[in-house]
Amino acid sequence: MKKEEIFLGDWRRILLGNAPWEFMLEVFIRTIIIYIALLITWRLLGKRMSAQLTITELAVMITLGGLASVPMQMPDRGIILGVLGLAIAILFQRGLNLITFRSRKAEVITYGDVAMMVKDGVLQLEQMKKNEITKDQIFAGLRTHKIQHLGEVKRAYLETAGRFSVFTAENPHPGLSILPEKDEQLHQAEPQDHTHAACEQCGKIVKRAELKNKACPNCNNTHWTYAVAA
Structure with missing residues (x-):
């Protein structure tokens, strides 16, 4: 955005950016879809995500936040890419859990030791x-x-x-x-x-x-x- 296009009193740009008013309805729909996808993702990741988080679970949680925010707000970004990112996060976390379950050494490297x-x-x-x-x-x-x-x-x-x-x-x-x-x-x-x-x-x-x-x-x-x- 160019400097001459910025005005402190331009409330429409401050509140909506460059998107039209109609995009608000699309944001609502996108948010509902991503919210449901996040709930499903959280459920698939297991009960540990509802308790105190480990290092890898915290990393996944932050990743989920980043993946969810873009398709909700960016008009030029499709929802499918965000949902695909959530699916990849699930597969990565589950794969890591499987590795640490089978290998004590991998568990210590990943989570640390008592x-x-x-x-x-x-x-x-x-x-x-x-x-x-x-x-x-x-x-x-x-x-x-x-x-x-x-x-x-x-x-x-x-x-x-x-x-x-x-x-x-x-x-x-x-x-x-x-x-x-x-x-x-x-x-x-x-x-x-x-x-x-x-x-x-x-x-x-x-x-x-x-x-x-x-x-x-x-x-x-x-x-x-x-x-x-x-």
Whole structure:
């Protein structure tokens, strides 16, 4: 479009573009058809698309949005091409699901693997670094499972879909608090185990009598805090 053809008060162009008013009816019809095609596509892709999305499912969803928008709005683009694109997206996703179902290696390459974030009440720092996840993110995930401190956790896994799976310990031991640092009122109300201390970095628990300002035996951190009583 040429510069001299642009006017701020040209509301017809702003609202309709260069299409005639009659194209509004065509847009309505196109939208209904593409909407129905999207519903069918979503149904064919399976129940996982209604739950939390994996990386490939998110990519398909974005692709569907791009494929659906063009035939709905562009008068020089036919609907058949958009529907064909939706069909290709279905075939690609189903083919990828079949490959990952048959091959564990392909599944790990495509979706990633489950990572252990907490083991016996201690944060797994190497896995946290590898998966680029922070301590606060882990604590937030644990709080959704009504965990109060790390001593209650036997195992905590970061699933490939980004959720946390938590297995609680049958016999909880003292552990590092997972409450937000700014909530001083709740921290003061927590029952403290005065015979143990917790590493601020990994949550390793040691007896205070054996501490003597030494570094954490698990991560070599030298900063300690109180341990929450089991």
